[in-house]
Amino acid sequence: MFDLSSQLATRKDVGLYRNRMTSNSPQGVQVVIDGREYLSFCSNDYLGLATHPELIHAMSECAGNWGVGAGASHLLGGHSEPHEELEQALSVFMDSERVLLFSTGYMANLAVLSSLVGHGDVVHQDRLNHASLIDGAVLSRARLQRYPHADMNVLAKQLERHKSGRQIVASDGVFSMDGDQAPLTEILELCRQNDKLCYIDDAHGFAVLGEQGRGIVDSIETRSKDYSDGHLLLMCTLGKALGSFGAFVAGSEEMIETLIQQGRSYIYTTALPPAVAAASYAALKVMMMEGWRREKLSSLVEYFRTGCQQRGIPLLESATPIQPVMIGDNDRAIAVAETLKQQGLLVFAIRSPTVMAGSERLRITLSATHEEEDIDVLLDALANALEDGGSA
Numbered sequence: 001m002f003d004l005s006s007q008l009a010t011r012k013d014v015g016l017y018r019n020r021m022t023s024n025s026p027q028g029v030q031v032v033i034d035g036r037e038y039l040s041f042c043s044n045d046y047l048g049l050a051t052h053p054e055l056i057h058a059m060s061e062c063a064g065n066w067g068v069g070a071g072a073s074h075l076l077g078g079h080s081e082p083h084e085e086l087e088q089a090l091s092v093f094m095d096s097e098r099v100l101l102f103s104t105g106y107m108a109n110l111a112v113l114s115s116l117v118g119h120g121d122v123v124h125q126d127r128l129n130h131a132s133l134i135d136g137a138v139l140s141r142a143r144l145q146r147y148p149h150a151d152m153n154v155l156a157k158q159l160e161r162h163k164s165g166r167q168i169v170a171s172d173g174v175f176s177m178d179g180d181q182a183p184l185t186e187i188l189e190l191c192r193q194n195d196k197l198c199y200i201d202d203a204h205g206f207a208v209l210g211e212q213g214r215g216i217v218d219s220i221e222t223r224s225k226d227y228s229d230g231h232l233l234l235m236c237t238l239g240k241a242l243g244s245f246g247a248f249v250a251g252s253e254e255m256i257e258t259l260i261q262q263g264r265s266y267i268y269t270t271a272l273p274p275a276v277a278a279a280s281y282a283a284l285k286v287m288m289m290e291g292w293r294r295e296k297l298s299s300l301v302e303y304f305r306t307g308c309q310q311r312g313i314p315l316l317e318s319a320t321p322i323q324p325v326m327i328g329d330n331d332r333a334i335a336v337a338e339t340l341k342q343q344g345l346l347v348f349a350i351r352s353p354t355v356m357a358g359s360e361r362l363r364i365t366l367s368a369t370h371e372e373e374d375i376d377v378l379l380d381a382l383a384n385a386l387e388d389g390g391s392a
């Protein structure tokens, strides 16, 4: 009836078919996948916390006390002490009036955009924003205006043009496929001047960037005022650098209360298991205590970039653990990733439509649990594979 088979076949023909692999080991630098061992450069577990004993202990202990399922949605009895404790701790850490926990970052973005704007309003988005921000805008029925990547002149003109209605400027903090950072100071300034809301999705910056690990907002001195003024709203995920699962939104009391009242992806879903919240709380504490993880990670990023320069490997401008190697062609990106895989290195090719056609790349991510020797292995293999044109 739907003729899915020909649709799937076309996808295969044009090289866009995606395959899952099954992991036989936990997250880490050394992983086993489909029975083979790999050195992995594709995890978002940037600090290596996913297997940290403190997190495992907190999760098991909480499951022992609270069971597994939350049993209900947050508004109908599923909200428990472990959720509440985590929200309080995150709100203190982030200097925001209040924090609201979500089951996933995807759902947080849907809730924020669809509860704060609607028909007749405008959402301005960076062209490279994450799919969940785009989906949130579509769901909201507000008008979606995209501006070229980090282009503040175009954004300023867009804001100039749309005077009426509620408006949100939404941007990734760290761009998930490029690794570069949004010009947050400028975006926030434009939002203050025009009395708009700046909504930042810092899924990849939280716990990684900033001296304390608050992410991209660490650079904003007035952030607690910006939150309470209603000019700044922040979303961070707990499933990446924090090694756990879930997400939170930080903002003013009113914004958060609005999300609780109107966020459909908050209201109509089962609350996160309490044990997951307990694991996230433990992760927050470890992240705050073990600043060496962030420092080591940033020195590994430096080491990798220097090594690429020495070997003529083409990198995008990025100071974060997301280090894309530009290939610029779908088939070649797949071939280079395959060559690396045959040598026991796990790196993914990122293709269109996730990135624009012609900007296909390898997305390399580094973790505090890598060592310089691991990076040496990757650098040599990359240099060779790129020289061979990635012919497997």
Ligand SMILES: *Cc1c(COP(=O)(O)O)cnc(C)c1O
Residues within 6 Å of the ligand: 103, 104, 105, 106, 107, 130, 132, 172, 176, 201, 203, 204, 237, 238, 239, 246, 247
């Ligand atoms: C991963 C990611 C999300 C989604 O977060 P989940 O908790 O995995 O649903 C949202 N935004 C960005 C930029 C991301 O990278």
